[in-house]
Amino acid sequence: MQETARKLLNKESMARLKKLEVEYPDKQSVVLSVLHVIYDQFGYLDKEAVEEAAGLMSIPKVYFEEAATFYTMFPLEPRGKYLIQVCQNICCTLMGAEELIDYLKEKLNIDMGETSKDKMFSLVVVECLGACGGAPMLQINDLYYEYLTRAKVDEILENLRNS
Numbered sequence: 001m002q003e004t005a006r007k008l009l010n011k012e013s014m015a016r017l018k019k020l021e022v023e024y025p026d027k028q029s030v031v032l033s034v035l036h037v038i039y040d041q042f043g044y045l046d047k048e049a050v051e052e053a054a055g056l057m058s059i060p061k062v063y064f065e066e067a068a069t070f071y072t073m074f075p076l077e078p079r080g081k082y083l084i085q086v087c088q089n090i091c092c093t094l095m096g097a098e099e100l101i102d103y104l105k106e107k108l109n110i111d112m113g114e115t116s117k118d119k120m121f122s123l124v125v126v127e128c129l130g131a132c133g134g135a136p137m138l139q140i141n142d143l144y145y146e147y148l149t150r151a152k153v154d155e156i157l158e159n160l161r162n163s
């Protein structure tokens with residue numbers, strides 16, 4: 001691993017990168033895993049941290065930029081503590097996703113792509129998350145919530161606010 005002047009990546013991230021370097025001798029194959037490391041530390045893909053990782057691993061940063069802009073699972077800007085991704089694909093739309101989106105916007109007092117004033121929640125729409133049978137559904141950080149109603153949304157947000 002190369003030396004770098006910047007030190008944005010913490011000890012845990014550095015240890016994970018060193019491990020990945022051994023596990024993925026083909027440098028291009030490691031790109032997504034490195035993005036996960038940065039996302040886990042920052043909650044989004046901090047541009048300077050991506051550059052630092054690219055420098056450390058001697059991988060052209062354009063590889064990271066391409067992957068980062070292709071996959072919607074990686075926010076490129078700081079987000080709230082909880083990233084709410086509402087599915088707006090066909091099954092969820094048929095089962096009430098539009099009403100769900102309107103309710104979330106009203107409840108959080110934000111628009112799509114925005115973060116609540118208390119920095120707790122960010123709201124985005126996404127395409128099918130593969131849980132069509134539980135429509136309408138959404139994902140908050142790593143968890144899925146299905147068969148949603150206004151009452152369930154109230155309960156979920158309340159639990160997150162109190163956690």
Ligand code: FES
Binds near residue numbers: 089091127135
């Ligand atoms: S359409 Fe919403 S999860 Fe598939």
